[in-house]
Amino acid sequence: MSLLVVGTMAFDELITPFGESGKIIGGSATYAALSAANFADDISIVSIIGEDFPQAKLDLMQSRGINLEGVEQVSGGKTFFWKGKYHNDMNTRDSLDTQLNVLADFEPIVPESARDAEYLMLGNLTPAVQMSVLKQMTKRPKLVIMDTMNFWMDVAMPELKEVLKEVDLLTINDEEARQLSGEFSLVKAAKAIFEMGPQYLIIKKGEHGALLFHKEEVFYAPALPLEEVFDPTGAGDTFAGGFIGHLADSDEVSFESMKRGIIYGSAMASFCVEKFGTHRLVEIDRKDLHNRVMRFIELTNFDMKLK
Amino acid sequence: MSLLVVGTMAFDELITPFGESGKIIGGSATYAALSAANFADDISIVSIIGEDFPQAKLDLMQSRGINLEGVEQVSGGKTFFWKGKYHNDMNTRDSLDTQLNVLADFEPIVPESARDAEYLMLGNLTPAVQMSVLKQMTKRPKLVIMDTMNFWMDVAMPELKEVLKEVDLLTINDEEARQLSGEFSLVKAAKAIFEMGPQYLIIKKGEHGALLFHKEEVFYAPALPLEEVFDPTGAGDTFAGGFIGHLADSDEVSFESMKRGIIYGSAMASFCVEKFGTHRLVEIDRKDLHNRVMRFIELTNFDMKLK
Numbered sequence: 001m002s003l004l005v006v007g008t009m010a011f012d013e014l015i016t017p018f019g020e021s022g023k024i025i026g027g028s029a030t031y032a033a034l035s036a037a038n039f040a041d042d043i044s045i046v047s048i049i050g051e052d053f054p055q056a057k058l059d060l061m062q063s064r065g066i067n068l069e070g071v072e073q074v075s076g077g078k079t080f081f082w083k084g085k086y087h088n089d090m091n092t093r094d095s096l097d098t099q100l101n102v103l104a105d106f107e108p109i110v111p112e113s114a115r116d117a118e119y120l121m122l123g124n125l126t127p128a129v130q131m132s133v134l135k136q137m138t139k140r141p142k143l144v145i146m147d148t149m150n151f152w153m154d155v156a157m158p159e160l161k162e163v164l165k166e167v168d169l170l171t172i173n174d175e176e177a178r179q180l181s182g183e184f185s186l187v188k189a190a191k192a193i194f195e196m197g198p199q200y201l202i203i204k205k206g207e208h209g210a211l212l213f214h215k216e217e218v219f220y221a222p223a224l225p226l227e228e229v230f231d232p233t234g235a236g237d238t239f240a241g242g243f244i245g246h247l248a249d250s251d252e253v254s255f256e257s258m259k260r261g262i263i264y265g266s267a268m269a270s271f272c273v274e275k276f277g278t279h280r281l282v283e284i285d286r287k288d289l290h291n292r293v294m295r296f297i298e299l300t301n302f303d304m305k306l307k
Numbered sequence: 308m309s310l311l312v313v314g315t316m317a318f319d320e321l322i323t324p325f326g327e328s329g330k331i332i333g334g335s336a337t338y339a340a341l342s343a344a345n346f347a348d349d350i351s352i353v354s355i356i357g358e359d360f361p362q363a364k365l366d367l368m369q370s371r372g373i374n375l376e377g378v379e380q381v382s383g384g385k386t387f388f389w390k391g392k393y394h395n396d397m398n399t400r401d402s403l404d405t406q407l408n409v410l411a412d413f414e415p416i417v418p419e420s421a422r423d424a425e426y427l428m429l430g431n432l433t434p435a436v437q438m439s440v441l442k443q444m445t446k447r448p449k450l451v452i453m454d455t456m457n458f459w460m461d462v463a464m465p466e467l468k469e470v471l472k473e474v475d476l477l478t479i480n481d482e483e484a485r486q487l488s489g490e491f492s493l494v495k496a497a498k499a500i501f502e503m504g505p506q507y508l509i510i511k512k513g514e515h516g517a518l519l520f521h522k523e524e525v526f527y528a529p530a531l532p533l534e535e536v537f538d539p540t541g542a543g544d545t546f547a548g549g550f551i552g553h554l555a556d557s558d559e560v561s562f563e564s565m566k567r568g569i570i571y572g573s574a575m576a577s578f579c580v581e582k583f584g585t586h587r588l589v590e591i592d593r594k595d596l597h598n599r600v601m602r603f604i605e606l607t608n609f610d611m612k613l614k
Contacts, residue, residue, distance in 0.1 A: 089491055184396055187534045208515035211532060220529035220606050225518060227494045259609040293611055299527050300607050302566040304600055 001142070002042040003248040004114045005033045006133045007123025007237070008080055008103060009047040009071065014276060015085040015096075018230055024277040025057045027080065028123035028147070031237035034281040035268045036121075036245030037064040038289065043245075044114040046070035046133060048106045050077035064282060069111040077102040090229045091206065110136040119248040121240060122146040122167070127159035134166050143253050145169040145244055146198075147236070150176050161196060169200035169258075171240055177203050186211060187218070200258065202243075204236055210262055214255050221262045222299055224270045224292075231276045235269040238281060242268035267292040308449070309349040310555040311421045312340045313440045314430025314544070315387055315410060316354040316378065321583060322392040322403075325537055331584040332364045334387065335430035335454065338544035341588040342575045343428075343552030344371040345596065350552075351421040353377035353440060355413045357384035371589060376418040384409040397536045398513065417443040426555040428547060429453040429474070434466035441473050450560050452476040452551055453505075454543070457483050468503060476507035476565075478547055484510050493518060494525070507565065509550070511543055517569055521562050528569045529607060531577045531599075538583045542576040545588060549575035574599040 007029030014021040029047045036043055044067040051073065058068055083097035108129055120141040122130040130146060146167040152160050153176065164170065170193060178184055181192035190201045190213035203211040209222040242265035243258070250257055267289060271280040314336030321328040336354045343350055351374040358380065365375060390404040415436055427448040429437040437453060453474040459467050460483065471477065477500060485491055488499035497508045497520035510518040516529040549572035550565070557564055574596060578587040 185532075185534055185536070187532050205515065208512065209527070209529070218532055218606060219609070220516070220532070221609075222516070222527035222529065225492075225494050225525055225527070227492055229492070256610070260611055263609060263611060290613070293613070297611065299525060300609075302526070302528075302570060302607075303563070304567055304570060304604065306597070306600065 001040070001118040001248045001251045002044070002114070002116070003036060003040050003119040003121070003244060004044050004046065004110070004117035004141075005029050005036065005121045005123065005241070006046045006108060006130070007032060007121070007125060009045070009049045009053065010080040010082060011052075012233060012277065013081070013083040013097075014231055014233055016090070016231055017086065017088050021231065021276040025054070026082070026234060026277060028234075028237040030061070031234035031272070031278060031281070032121060032123060032241030032244075033061065033066050034064060034278050035238040035241030035265075035272070036248070037066055038268065038281070038284070039242065039245035039264065040248040041065050042248075043067065044070055044111070044117065046108045046110055046114070048072045048074065048102050048108075050074055050079040050102050053079045060282065067113065070109065070114055072109065074102045084233075086232070090232055108133050108136075115139075118142045118251070119244055120144045121244050122163070123237065123240075124149050127152055127156050127163045130163045131159070131166075134163070142251075143168050143244070143247060145171060145240065147171045147240055148176070150179055153179050165197040167198050169202065170198040171202040171204060171236075173204045173206070177201070190218075202262070204239065206235075210239070210266065212255070212258055212262055214258075217255055219255070219259050219262065221259070221266055222296075223266060224295060224299060226270065226273065229273045232273050234278065235272050238272040239265040239269040241265070263293060263296050264289075267296060308347070308425040308555045308558045309351070309421070309423070310343060310347050310426040310428070310551060311351050311353065311417070311424035311448075312336050312343065312428045312430065312548070313353045313415060313437070314339060314428070314432060316352070316356045316360065317387040317389060318359075319540060319584065320388070320390040320404075321538055321540055323397070323538055324393065324395050328538070328583040332361070333389070333541060333584060335544040337368070338541035338579070338585060338588070339428060339430060339548030339551075340368065340373050341371060341585050342545040342548030342572075342579070343555070344373055345575065345588070345591070346549065346552030346571065347555040348372050349555075350374065351377055351418070351424065353415045353417055353421070355379045355381065355409050355415075357381055357386040357409050360386045367589065374420065377416065377421055379416065381409045391540075393539070397539055415440050415443075425449045425558070426551055427451045428551050429470070430544065430547075431456050434459055434463050434470045437470045438466070438473075441470070449558075450475050450551070450554060452478060452547065454478050454547055455483070457486055460486050472504040474505050476509065477505045478509040478511060478543075480511045480513070484508070509569070511546065513542075517546070517573065519562070519565055519569055521565075524562055526562070526566050526569065528566070528573055529603075530573060531602060531606060533577065533580065536580045539580050541585065542579050545579040546572040546576040548572070570600060570603050571596075574603060
């Protein structure tokens with residue numbers, strides 16, 4: 001089924017205890033679409049880039065079956081840029097430089113070909129941009145998932161809440177779930193967020209895994225304990241891309257299907273962090289993915305021998 | 308099979324956002340033994356208490372099949388006392404008062420009847436006390452598990468490392484695993500800790516669950532997401548007690564059996580936090596436990612439909 005991903009396309013420059021990436025491509029839409037392309041065929045992106053975005057990387061994305069008709073390239077403009085340095089624990093980081101560049105004036109235009117997409121992922125962007133995309137859809141997608149962050153809760157909560165009303169599934173981290181709901185217990189936070197619109201909630205906990213809530217049901221997926229995290233940038237977007245890529249591929253919107261989506265998303269995220277940037281997302285094949293999923297099964301499998 | 312639990316017996320006074328407990332019984336041995344008693348029959352404690360420890364609570368423990376021959380009651384002495392206040396998040400707390408009392412001069416004596424115990428749990432105590440107990444065993448237990456904390460790493464690392472050489476399984480939290488090993492990656496931390504003696508490592512992550520490592524194998528058990536945590540005191544000891552109680556009951560020392568032990572321990576911990584102190588540990592029955600274990604199975608179960 002058709003999948004539309006809306007989000008940033010960017011240059012990142014990353015400094016980790018293991019080395020420096022130099023200027024490489026990043027952004028939520030880039031990671032999510034390249035991750036989803038391991039599952040789904042019909043993927044479109046809506047985003048904005050400058051003249052400086054490398055054509056070879058656009059070609060690579062197209063070769064993975066990603067339609068870039070909705071990516072606006074601004075003549076003479078510069079692509080969104082972020083530079084960050086990770087601390088030794090790889091869980092915390094400092095932003096060293098952020099240049100919005102063309103992203104500052106982003107007015108998304110969904111191309112005709114993607115306005116009837118069955119699956120829609122609204123990456124972490126200003127709520128006004130997310131709403132604009134929703135309004136351009138000519139038919140209600142089967143599933144709308146949305147990512148956001150604490151920053152938008154601080155500066156644009158009313159607009160954020162308007163978008164939430166139109167969303168089926170929200171993905172946020174545990175601190176953001178607490179901030180959005182005002183509840184410390186994640187079970188209570190989920191109930192409060194369901195009142196805001198979404199019927200599904202994924203709480204991302206990084207190295208501690210992810211929780212999926214729906215009505216009274218809850219599913220806990222672990223993260224794979226890794227010997228080494230080389231670069232955590234984009235792991236959350238890669239997770240979301242693998243998740244919705246699986247749903248679009250299977251075309252099944254259900255709790256059971258979402259559980260599988262979370263395992264696929266977690267597997268993709270575990271690949272993502274093995275090298276700088278999006279490198280691993282275009283390198284792995286079906287067999288790698290299968291083997292990684294088997295490790296998740298081994299990691300979580302137990303038999304209580306209940307009579 | 309016989310189980311010996313060594314640890315503290317204490318008075319706790321707890322202040323939480325939900326209320327104040329007043330002076331209630333606590334301590335690592337109390338929680339662990341009352342938890343284990345839901346699984347195993349032949350349980351002994353080695354600990355020390357003052358004259359002020361309530362006889363009714365000793366009677367209660369004996370009625371649960373716990374042998375208190377190894378609990379030294381000091382005439383005129385006062386029981387170890389701890390007072391703490393939990394913050395609103397229930398994950399962090401301040402110690403308001405700590406009185407070691409009779410614990411300051413604790414020289415454990417393992418009664419004759421418990422010196423050949425098949426399963427031994429060394430609760431969090433000074434490494435010298437843990438070593439003294441090990442030396443009094445007339446035969447090597449089938450399984451020795453040990454709990455410790457960052458405090459002993461700070462003040463008694465050489466003694467701690469001597470005890471570790473004699474231990475099969477260590478239970479610590481993630482920060483302690485990092486401190487002990489000097490490795491941030493928990494996978495690397497486990498390998499470093501295996502070099503110190505234990506062949507098994509359980510890393511307790513509180514609301515994020517627990518990890519079991521053995522050789523190249525790893526198992527990740529989630530914690531049950533709870534609507535309300537009323538009092539987290541003793542949850543870690545309750546977990547360890549349920550874990551070793553199951554192993555002693557099944558008398559099977561294997562990775563598969565330990566996975567079941569972790570689920571039982573996690574289930575017991577999820578009961579523990581529902582009320583103040585040890586209350587829930589003596590209240591639940593087989594059916595409650597079965598139902599709670601079913602919730603863990605639902606929480607973690609997924610079917611990837613792999614061909």
